[in-house]
Structure formats: structure tokens, C-alpha cells
Amino acid sequence: MATLEQLLQNYRIFLCDDDAITIDTMTYLLRQAGAKVFTSRTQTHNILKKCLESLPISLILLDRDLGIHQTGYTIFKEIRNNPQLAHIPVVLITGADPQFEIKQAQQSGIDGFIAKPVRVKTFAPMIYDIIQGKSVWYDGSL
Secondary structure: OOOHHHOOOOOEEEEEEOOHHHHHHHHHHHHHOOOEEEEEEOOOOOHHHHHHHOOOOOEEEEEOEOOOOOEHHHHHHHHHOOOOOOOOOEEEEEOOOHHHHHHHHHHHOOOEEEEOOOOOOOHHHHHHHHHOOOOEEEOOOO
8 A cells, every 4th residue: 555645646636726725735735645736726717728738637626616607517517528538537625515515416427525624634545546436425524
């Protein structure tokens, strides 16, 4: 088993959130586990274009609330409709009510869910499990 510092080595992760502190925190945790991280703040970038520029990608992490005209769900639909991105697993990460959001994410075809705030010790291992094809629907409970 790889150490935490090596767990995500050789994986490329695209993270999209509208909150700079959230981006900084998650980027730090993912990089500590060895991942190469690409980010997009919704107010400053065309998300799909930035995602395509970051290829190849192992996983896409999307916040649910991405601004006035976008949600993680609308971006997810665009991802699935793009032949270059359609095969990449997508995980919704949000602080919204997990009981509602998990059901909606599953019905939408999203590949996993992680409730905010993310937990320092479990975030990278959950990301690794998702990349490995395991199902992760984390509602924030211990």
C-alpha cells in the first residue's frame, strides 16, 4: 500500500469551485498526496475550456454551486456531452444537504459525492478509491 504522500502520485485531478479558500485547501490536500492538480474558479474561467486544456485528467471534482448561471450539474452534462471528457469520473463536492444532494447526484449519473467540509485524513483516500472505480457517497458523517 502506498503512503499518503504517494497515494495520488501520477494522477491528474481537475477541481472546480467558486470559493478560493476551498480550492486552496483541497489543492493542498491533493498535492500532499502526490496529485497534479488543475483548478478553475468559476468567475474567471470557462470551465470546460480549462478542463480540456488540462487533459489528460484522472478525475474531475465539481462544486454544486458555481455561480449565477452554472451548477455542478450543468457542467456535468457538458462534460458528458464532450467526447474528450465523457469517460472521466466526476465527483460532486458540496456543503449542501447531503441527503438530498446524494440522491440527485446519483439520479444525474455523477460518479461520487463528498460532503464539505472535507476531512484531512480521509479526503485523499476517498479520491483514490473513486479513481480506482470504487463507489464513494460520503455524507460527512464519521
